[in-house]
Amino acid sequence: MLTRETIGPVGWIKIFLGCNMSDYKHMRASIRAGAQKGSVPKSEYVNLFQHTLDEQFYNASNWYQILEETEIGSKEYKPVDVRISHVINAETGLKLGDDWKTLYFKSTEEPPMLGRIYTFDDNIWLTTNIEAEKNLTNTCTIRRCNNTLRWLDEGTGVYYEEPCAIEYLVKEPRDYATQGSPFKTPGGFLHIEAQFNSRTNLINENQRFLFGNPGHWTGYRVLGTGLNDFRNTKTYDWRSTKLLTIDMIADFVNNELDDIVNGIANAGINLYTLNIVKNNILGNPNNVVQMDAIVTYNGHTTTRNIIWQSSDTNVATVDSNGIVLFKAIGECTLIAHIEGNPTFDTCAVTCIEGNDAIVLEVKANPSTNYILEGETKTFNVYLYANNIQQDAKFEFTCITNGVPLDNFTFTSGSVPGNQFTIENKEKYIEAPLTIRALTDAMVKHIDIYLRGAWISGDVP
Amino acid sequence: MTETQWIGLSAYNDFTQFSNMSYNCISTLITKSELVWKLLRYTSSDAWNKPDLSIEEKGVMIYSGQEDSSKYNVFMDGKQPDVLMDETTLLRIMPSYAYGINRTVGVIRVTMEVFSHYKINHLSNYKTRIDSIAQELLRVFNGIDIGGVGLMTFSEMGDESNRLFQAGQIPFGGKQLVFSTYSA
Secondary structure (H helix, E strand, O other): OOOOOOOOOOOOOOOOOOOOOOOHHHOOHHHHHOOOOOOOOHHHHHHHHHHHHHHHOOOOOOEEEEEEEOOOOOOOEEEEEEEEEOOEOOOOOOEOOOOEEEEEEOOOOOOOOOOOEEEEOOEEEEEEEEEOOOOOOOEEEEEEOOEEEEEEOOOOOOEEEEEEEEOOOOEEEEEEOOOOOOOOEEEEEEEEEEEOOOOHHHOOOOOEEEEEEOOEEEEEEEEEEEEEOOOOOEOOEHHHOOEEEEEEEEEOEOOOOOEOOOOEOOOOOOOEEEEEOOOEEEEOOOOEEEOOEEEEEOOEEEOOOEEEEEOOOOOEEEOOOOEEEEOOOEEEEEEEEEOOOOOEEEEEEEEOOOOOOOOEEEEEEOOOOEEOOOOEEEEEEEEEEOOEEOOOOEEEEEEOOOOOHHHEEEEOOOOOEOEEEEEEOOOEEEEEEEEEEEOOOOEEEEEEEEOOOOOOOOOO | OOOOOOOOHHHOOOOOOHHHHHHHHHHHHHHHOOHHHHHHHOOOOOHHHOOOOOHHHHHOOEOOOOOOHHHOOEEOOOOOOOOOOEOOEEEEEEEEEEEEOOOOOEEEEEEEEEEEEHHHOEOOOOOEHHHHHHHHHHHHHOOEOOOOEEEEEOOOOOOOOOEEEEEEEOOEEEEEEEEEEEEO
């Protein structure tokens, strides 16, 4: 029985080679390649070649051990022995310089992969062309990455840096001064190659990058049709794309909002803060405490994944939901950070003997720090002791901080309780209201901003 | 031979203040508005909420013939040849047109242009940078003495050209305001 190989979905095309062919889908690869024609001892040739390669590979001056990325985008490397040679420009017949190299691999079994990264001689090299398909030897062309793409993800604040190869020349550099334009604006195009992976797949049209050095950055923006991430290495599989080309047009630098030390565009736009609600916690072994952290994005509360860690899991552990379990006498530190983002906060943890460790905490629900214009919001405030809600009542006082009285109403009842309500009648941007929640045990200040009808500058 | 006196020579309009208009307006703006300077200086969306600038800080934003005009924000003319490489905001104030009503009284039109890179135009206080500056210019200069005869005005009673309209082109959009004052 013949082994059938699937090479694509069933289509309208049928191929007739004078025999009773099945649909394209079921066409045998061996027939395509002509491998079965005649009685050529193909495997013997292949084995002989590999044997010769094994014997002769190291009998040369141009073999080196370099590092090869294990998987596309993994940033993990393994050593591999290769011969390295020059690259000849097919159009000019001239040798290309040190920015281009050809790699010859020892094994014929492991084909090179487009987009794979290599590293040697303080450089990152990107595989831009391969020759392995139905080829006796495995070779590839690699190109030296001469810069990096640096950016902050708007939604998470995560910093990325990916090696890339920028074409030598800026295409069509000029200062544009069109009719009707009050100023000259920069023009010029960059063509860039980079590995296509889960990180570079985050790059969008209109995204801006800085290239240059701390004394002189130039801004470039991805063109609307500037992302070519659709060169599949398997016709029907869009996942097989491994190489990304990016075309950018000259753009601007923002000296205040860009990080002009490290060359990161829009670094000052996506500002995150994270605050663990408690500065320190005290407990006895086997006590459990729920931790909370408040994340703000450009000043307003928001929701992001938080990673919790304990500096000493013998003293206390913390799970992914922020629940702390005291385990043994000692001290440690809890660390919380936004997933993938360097913003973090810490909380001191002390585990003591006995049963007298009481952790007091005031929680307001909802924990949002703003009310939209026209909205009325009621906040519930409770005292917690060792994470258990208490009956304590609060006396609420509204500190206006200059917010005009006509812009809001504040109600909390004439007697101490656990609720206050604020109506945002008209936005006030300059300062928040501060609600002072006082009980016998402690006091808490809660800032509430009277925003407009929408959150200005939010991430969609 | 009898010499005949030129009767009424001193009664002709010499537009004495014409060349002072830009300076008078900018110096007025230094003392009469803090918001405009903050919006010109800071590119962040909370520029309106930044601390006020000192007079020295305002002064270094005004172009006065340096090599690269793209590093400045305030100009006394409307012709900058240097390519802009930064997301910035610019204000240009200049006398743009003048005519004589009669031999002794004339009208000087003063044009004020504000341009902002589109990426920094929106502010966090639910306003745009260009409109905020334009409004501030109206507030400061409509009905103020900047050296003409009477007050500078933004009114068709003063001159039919007085108006505000869109200006600029992507990526630098803007507004243009035309004020007028009498000169004698």
